[in-house]
Amino acid sequence: MFNIPAITWTLTAVLLLSGSHHALQAARSHHLTDKVNNSLHTLMNVLMAAMLWNLAPATTLAQIAVLTAAALWFVIQAVARPEFKTLCAGGQSRLKCAYHGLTMAGAALMVAMMAHMTTPGQGIAPAGGTPMAHNHHAMAAAAPNTAAAPLGGSAGLAIPLTVFFGAAAVVFMILPLRSRATTTTPGHTATRKLTLRAEHGLEALGAAAMAAMFATMAT
Template identity: 55%
Template sequence: MFHLPAMTWTLTAVLLAGTTYHLWQALRSGHVTDRVNNTLHALMNTLMAAMLWNLAPTTLLAQIGLLAGAALWFIIQAVARPEYKLLCAGTQGRIKCAYHALTMTGAALMITTMTHPASGAPMQMPMDHASHHAITTTPHTPATTGTATTAPALGPTPGLLLTLLFATAALIFLILLLRNRTTTTNHHGSKRPSTRTEHALETLSATTMALMFATTA
């Protein structure tokens, strides 16, 4: 996906750190909704890390289905009636759930456009010189010959828009990180990590999404 191995390793480390964090929060949470939400975030981070290395391409449809279901779950929380206090509460909580629905949708779209369903070849893998020469010098070669193992790109406009969207989200979370202080309880009355920790994780996650979508722009 990335031509620099250091970038791939760095993003993998960030995603796996997010997986570990969310799994830990799921285990220590005293509320079932928080457990489900954190488990879904851990799953998303794991699938994104696997995509960086083109792992498990045969489970592509299952991955997309899981992420689409997770997006729907967060949408339900975001639009639930106020009396359902087990779900997102207050304007801030609803906005947060709506954003998480967007991240799940973005992850599903990323996997759809950047993983080949048959071979798992990355979309951005450059064509070797021999293949390029054969295509440019053989007039009767079909145009699809050089891209037989390549998934269709997301496109410059959608890729750019999603890159800007997640880059903006990363900037917002960074500002919140610098302004907010720690908290110890949530609206369910259970223990929570500090707000600063959550904002730091969201900043890294949004930055990762922006960088990955930038490769499709």
């Protein structure tokens, strides 16, 4: 899929758009937890966009470590006791944090899978190299014996993750339609509802991008 430049650029734009939104939210937030959460989302989107172009391969282990720590942080929030009100509180917030934890874990797994798809000793790709599908297909053709085993295992993991993030994208696309059908309550202004729709739209785009990236790894 990513050997088509238009798709690569589209996914890059989606990831950077989502990252910019979270960066803006982090700057505007007055709560430390929200600042941290949005900053982690910004970092994840930037790392995913960089992976599309095989940038910074020397930092692969650091990327995996940071994304894994971010996943753990969101899981901790999802299971935190109710008295910790600065963390996730309420059923919907806990589900949201749990999903974000899975997203961070999926991003960490994607980085690890890309590292295993390369020929030993060559890294992911040179910095500033071609998009990942170009390198993926080139390496598979040049070194079938070394790449065959990792690719087989990666496909087994990528398929269910493609389904999961594809389903998440559909859910996030339905949520704005559901909120539009409900009546306005005193605590929900029109501006807040518009913000929620924008957030759901960005979540849907982000999930679709993750699904597309895992789908490529499954082929």
